[in-house]
Amino acid sequence: MSIAVFLIMLYSLSYAMQVVPLSVAYGLWSGAGTVLTAALDVIMFHESFSIGEILGLG
Template identity: 40%
Template sequence: MNAIILLAFAIICEVFGSTMLKKSEGFKKFLPSIGVVIGMGLAFYFLSLAIRTLPIGTVYAIWAGAGTALTTLVGVVVFKDHFNLKKGIGLAFIICGVIALKISTGQAH
């Protein structure tokens, strides 16, 4: 499977796990707590597959940056977290950084 697709799965699973972490209320709710374990477990599994063919620094930066941006958006949409200009600028910097790292690898993935 394409390493970029594996990385995308890792990001989606990490965002799911983080969302379930919020829903678990400090691991007090059973099903969301199971969601944390499954989401994070799958995230690290897919991440480990992606770093077999892509540079680890780039993969981790994309995973962390995209995961942060998507988790922030989930917080705003699902949990009604406050969104302001500073948060928007921060997310823009993360996205620009991820793009720069991807370009710097020189790979056509």
């Protein structure tokens, strides 16, 4: 499962790099990965965010 998700992410990054510059595409890819990982942490493990964590993700 994780290999399939990783391949989808790489395909999405390569597609985004055709439309926007590398610096923008990679920055968005990195940021989205961080935010989605935090969201999955809340959903799967029922973690809660503190104000500092929310501001850090923002």
